[in-house]
Amino acid sequence: MASISLRNVVKRYRTGKTELQVIHGVSAEIADHEFIVIVGPSGCGKSTLLRMVAGLEEISGGDIAIGPRVVNTLEPAERDIAMVFQNYALYPHMSVFGNMAYGLKIKKVPPAEIAQRVDKAAAILELGHLLQRKPRELSGGQRQRVAMGRAIVRQPQVFLFDEPLSNLDAKLRAQTRLEIQKLHRELGITSLFVTHDQVEAMTLAQRMMVMNAGKMEQFGTPEEVYSRPATTFVASFMGSPPMNLLNHAPGAKADSILGIRPEHLDIGDTGWELQVETVELLGAERLVHARLGDEKLIIRTHEDQGAPAVGSTIHALPREERLHWFDAATGQRR
Amino acid sequence: MTTAISPMNSGRNWVAHLVILLGVAITAFPIYVAFVASTLTTQDIAQAPMPLFPGGEGLANYLQVLTQGMAGTYLSPPVWQMIWNSLLVALAITGGKIVLSIFSAFAVVFFNFPGRTLFFWMIFITLMLPVEVRILPTYEVVSDLGLINTFAGLTLPLIASATATLLFRQFFLTIPDELVEAAKMDGASPMRFFKDILLPLSVTNIAALFVILFVYGWNQYLWPLLIITDNNLDTIVVGIKKMIGTGDASTDWNLVMATTMLAVLPPALVVVLMQKWFVKGLVDTEK
Numbered sequence: 001m002a003s004i005s006l007r008n009v010v011k012r013y014r015t016g017k018t019e020l021q022v023i024h025g026v027s028a029e030i031a032d033h034e035f036i037v038i039v040g041p042s043g044c045g046k047s048t049l050l051r052m053v054a055g056l057e058e059i060s061g062g063d064i065a066i067g068p069r070v071v072n073t074l075e076p077a078e079r080d081i082a083m084v085f086q087n088y089a090l091y092p093h094m095s096v097f098g099n100m101a102y103g104l105k106i107k108k109v110p111p112a113e114i115a116q117r118v119d120k121a122a123a124i125l126e127l128g129h130l131l132q133r134k135p136r137e138l139s140g141g142q143r144q145r146v147a148m149g150r151a152i153v154r155q156p157q158v159f160l161f162d163e164p165l166s167n168l169d170a171k172l173r174a175q176t177r178l179e180i181q182k183l184h185r186e187l188g189i190t191s192l193f194v195t196h197d198q199v200e201a202m203t204l205a206q207r208m209m210v211m212n213a214g215k216m217e218q219f220g221t222p223e224e225v226y227s228r229p230a231t232t233f234v235a236s237f238m239g240s241p242p243m244n245l246l247n248h249a250p251g252a253k254a255d256s257i258l259g260i261r262p263e264h265l266d267i268g269d270t271g272w273e274l275q276v277e278t279v280e281l282l283g284a285e286r287l288v289h290a291r292l293g294d295e296k297l298i299i300r301t302h303e304d305q306g307a308p309a310v311g312s313t314i315h316a317l318p319r320e321e322r323l324h325w326f327d328a329a330t331g332q333r334r
Numbered sequence: 335m336t337t338a339i340s341p342m343n344s345g346r347n348w349v350a351h352l353v354i355l356l357g358v359a360i361t362a363f364p365i366y367v368a369f370v371a372s373t374l375t376t377q378d379i380a381q382a383p384m385p386l387f388p389g390g391e392g393l394a395n396y397l398q399v400l401t402q403g404m405a406g407t408y409l410s411p412p413v414w415q416m417i418w419n420s421l422l423v424a425l426a427i428t429g430g431k432i433v434l435s436i437f438s439a440f441a442v443v444f445f446n447f448p449g450r451t452l453f454f455w456m457i458f459i460t461l462m463l464p465v466e467v468r469i470l471p472t473y474e475v476v477s478d479l480g481l482i483n484t485f486a487g488l489t490l491p492l493i494a495s496a497t498a499t500l501l502f503r504q505f506f507l508t509i510p511d512e513l514v515e516a517a518k519m520d521g522a523s524p525m526r527f528f529k530d531i532l533l534p535l536s537v538t539n540i541a542a543l544f545v546i547l548f549v550y551g552w553n554q555y556l557w558p559l560l561i562i563t564d565n566n567l568d569t570i571v572v573g574i575k576k577m578i579g580t581g582d583a584s585t586d587w588n589l590v591m592a593t594t595m596l597a598v599l600p601p602a603l604v605v606v607l608m609q610k611w612f613v614k615g616l617v618d619t620e621k
Contacts, residue, residue, distance in 0.1 A: 054515075054519070056515050076515075076518050076519045076521075077518065077522075082519065083516070085512045085515070085516060087512050089510065089513050089515065089516035090516075091513070091516075091517075102520050102530070103519070103520035103521060106520055106521045106522055106526065
């Protein structure tokens with residue numbers, strides 16, 4: 001059983017006499033075979049959380065369990081996990097085969113079995129013809145696949161990915177994303193994937209954990225996180241352009257923030273009165289930057305609908321069923 | 335590395351070549367003179383001006399110094415013996431320094447222990463204390479330990495090296511943390527990491543240090559002079575100095591020059607041989 005249990009996990013850094021808490025009690029239950037993405041802005045603590053699961057950082061409070069075992073005091077090698085790093089972290093002086101075989105060699109797996117496992121992983125990742133090359137003779141995408149191969153070969157209970165696509169160019173990123181999805185379909189190993197990119201999160205996750213400043217703001221399917229964000233942070237983090245959050249929308253309840261996504265406002269004859277400030281054409285759609293009183297709004301319209309003139313007054317009607325209400329003080333969803 | 339000289343440029347290139355040849359001539363000339371002197375007889379040298387072309391006594395001179403040292407003076411054992419001593423001393427110092435400093439740097443960079451910064455700074459500060467400054471206390475300690483005139487007394491005090499530790503430390507700091515973490519995930523113990531990953535990556539540094547430290551060890555003069563009292567254990571550098579007469583006896587300069595040429599050979603050989611490792615390491619390493 002390769003479930004992961006995070007129970008009130010806390011991380012504190014102590015420098016001299018000052019103590020800084022960076023992770024504030026994160027709890028989550030991850031089932032066997034799930035592909036979980038941890039997403040959030042830089043500095044939110046997602047990598048720190050991953051590294052605590054990996055055993056590369058000490059856990060200051062709470063428990064982390066992999067399967068039935070609580071792993072707080074176990075060394076990384078004892079946790080039956082494998083990690084793929086952002087910068088691949090391949091051993092530069094060893095061949096691709098050597099890189100993939102190293103962990104098994106240390107575990108004293110017989111050479112015949114090592115060869116068999118490496119060949120199998122190489123076949124899945126299409127690395128068969130590269131086995132004798134050194135990392136410096138490979139492209140970025142190939143190196144990342146070797147890093148994944150190294151993880152697969154260990155046949156771990158959990159895969160940990162630390163922003164593995166960040167160092168690849170856009171096209172390669174899209175390609176490798178698909179390969180990771182395919183890998184998960186074929187191998188079904190529980191995976192924790194850390195990224196700051198919401199597109200990666202939305203496309204790869206079965207469930208995603210949105211983190212902000214050391215707190216887990218929401219943990220749900222991409223659908224849930226996008227259509228029913230739990231806090232104003234999640235609402236504005238997911239979606240591009242971000243959700244409009246208004247303090248003084250017409251018809252707003254007191255002490256509430258109204259949220260409406262740019263694509264859920266329809267420009268027409270009725271609705272809110274807005275001053276158009278800028279219009280951007282993105283090809284298939286247009287972004288209308290407008291002003292409602294003293295607050296700014298973005299509306300996403302189809303390019304067929306014609307561009308409103310800059311400086312003119314338009315009316316936009318928000319779709320009732322797409323309104324989100326948040327408490328102004330706490331940012332929590334009402 | 336050679337750059338092809340196109341026919342169009344050859345006119346301007348001869349100036350560059352001339353300058354280079356001049357530089358080589360100035361640097362190499364003293365060595366050439368020494369070589370010529372080693373092939374002459376004592377009388378040829380004593381008569382000024384000394385001929386600038388090799389004479390015919392070369393073989394005889396070299397054979398004599400190698401097998402008998404300076405015949406007639408009790409101060410000099412056969413040169414082959416002194417070269418052997420120097421070789422042992424230089425290799426021991428080089429090996430000892432490299433082993434000690436690579437482990438010190440490994441400890442200081444990859445482990446977190448109380449007093450870690452303090453220890454590093456202590457090592458660093460000793461850089462300000464060359465052998466000559468600490469020679470009297472060192473002599474007393476070695477003497478108290480009964481190590482005067484022994485191989486251990488000759489090499490041990492010179493084995494701790496702040497320079498080498500610093501060099502390795504700087505190199506180890508360039509190793510990405512992720513590489514260490516990947517090794518941890520693979521289950522490598524610290525010593526396993528050291529042997530399988532750190533050492534292969536350090537080969538260029540070790541080769542470079544080997545050359546520097548070997549020449550340093552080979553050239554040691556003051557310490558061997560103090561410590562060694564038995565002539566048979568003299569190193570070649572000390573031996574050469576002892577061959578030069580102190581006024582009463584006349585010096586057989588041709589033999590001294592022959593000895594000098596022989597003394598220059600092993601370090602030169604080390605530099606030439608290690609160059610292959612240098613280049614190989616430079617081409618190979620890349621993170």
